[in-house]
Amino acid sequence: MSDPAPGNPESPEVARARRELLDLHAETAKARAVLHELHERMRTIQAEPPGTSHAADLLEANEQLVLALMQSKAESDEMSRAAALDALTQLPNRMLFLDRFAQAITGGRRRNRRMAVLFVDLNNFKQVNDALGHHFGDQVLQAAARCMVSVVRASDTVCRYGGDEFLILLDEVTQASDAGAIADKINAALAVPTQIAEHVLRMSASIGISVYPDDGEDVTSLIDAADAAMYEAKRQGRGYAVSKASGHLSSQALQVAFPDSLRLPVTTVQEAVSAEVERHQLLQAANEQLLLSALDARRLQDAAEKALKRHHLRMAQAVHELRSPLMSIRSASALIASGDIPPPLPRMNALIERQVVQMSRLVSDLLDVSRVQGGKLRLEYSAVNLIALIDDVVDASRPAMDTRLQRFLIQLPPGETTIYGDPVRLTQILRNLLDNASKYTPRSGEITLSMVHSADAVVLTVRDNGIGISAKALPHIFEPFMQDEEATAFNGHGLGLGLTVVKELVEAHGGSVIAHSGGTGTGSEFVVTLPLAVAG
Secondary structure (H helix, E strand, C coil): CCCCCCCCCCCHHHHHHHHHHHHHHHHHHHHHHHHHHHHHHHHHHHHCCCCCCCHHHHHHHHHHHHHHHHHHHHHHHHHHHHHCECCCCCCECHHHHHHHHHHHHHHHHHHCCCEEEEEEEECCHHHHHHHHCHHHHHHHHHHHHHHHHHHCCCCCEEEEEECCEEEEEECCCCCHHHHHHHHHHHHHHHHCCEEECCEEECCCEEEEEEEECCCCCCHHHHHHHHHHHHHHHHHHCCCEEECHHHHHHHHHHHHHHCCHHHCCCHHHHHHHHHHHHHHHHHHHHHHHHHHHHHHHHHHHHHHHHHHHHHHHHHHHHHHHHHHHHHHHHHHHHHHHHHCCCCCCHHHHHHHHHHHHHHHHHHHHHHHHHHHHHCCCCCCCCEEEEHHHHHHHHHHHHHHHHHHCCCEEEEECCCCCCEEEECHHHHHHHHHHHHHHHHHCCCCCCEEEEEEEECCCEEEEEEEECCCCCCCCCHHHCCCCCCCCHHHHHHCCCCCCCHHHHHHHHHHHCCCEEEEECCCCCCCEEEEEEEECCCCC
């Protein structure tokens, strides 16, 4: 085999054929070596003096020779067969198809016989391949190949030409309409629902048809004509299109076949053609919609599985957080009930009270999130003196700050600031923000609460110099069960619902809340904006 000309690199098929031919040469060389060894052995036996009995040796050598020849031929046949087939579909590869096509043209020219070539391109294959992966795409190609083989005759040849393109050689046709009937059968077979892995697909193809000798008298011309007709079919949204020369001859054949008494009016023919085009367009649209539905179903299934995992995780977190106060309550109860050593009742009572308060807050947060998500949150609006409300919240939050030796600063404008809102829920907003700031600020840290207002809004800011919020967690800090890894390591208690409740309650009042942080170790800031003129 000669080397490719400079500047004209080999195609993958030619390169593969070159490698397979080299393998055949290697096998042939091994067989020749075995034959040469056996031949030399027989010559040695024949050169020995007469009368020496080597019948057994001759028989063994002969048997080895026959076996070597048979094995060599079998390996050669197997490699030749494999070299002529497409590795994925086991259809004849491009080289074998082109060889058969050239032989068919030679025979057709000698016998004055027509033949047709179909250029088949699977619709929307790239989207399927990209969305579901190359392995799934390979299975689609294999299924399509089986459909085409099941439709054509045994004497016809189906070839995978490349990618998702196939060529079909119909070795004998009378007119282009014969090939058109085969194209319709191919699309009908592809349209049958096919299950591949966990997906059910309906396939379709755009098919171009050329006929020998009407569209050309050589392989290249006929394939190019079929290729052009395929693109015309794809452009028009039709199942197949016939090359212009073949289409013209096909129409003439129809005119000869039907007598005048049976010939349909031109308008009826046009209506029939339009109806057929519309039918193919509808089939193509339905196929695309089915594919999109399959992809949407897969995405929905993945989303549902992820949501279920999150649900299980959240329930596990809730159980874990509720178990800790329950264990403390149980221990205190057991100590009181034992009666062996008089327990310090005030201390046990305080312990139980603290744990009950913690459990109540956890359950309250869970219920609040559930009410908001279910649209059942109700606010009891009234005129609220915000300054007085802040004083009450600060009094309730100071003990925790004092325990941690934290410095608390408050900056409020003079006079009263009145807004319309639910006082219980407004208290919950501020209490959650202050408790959160204290919880994630180290001992001797600093927390600030400030308030400013304009003509139509009031802005509350809670700032601390605590552990801050990581850049990864900041965009999701108000999501349910969201807990920054740094915060969990610093203080692992809680369900990650406090800030979710804050956001939902603020927005229920017609306001907004924003979180700021420069990252881990830089502290955090929460800015709540509430309208002044909201009356419920």
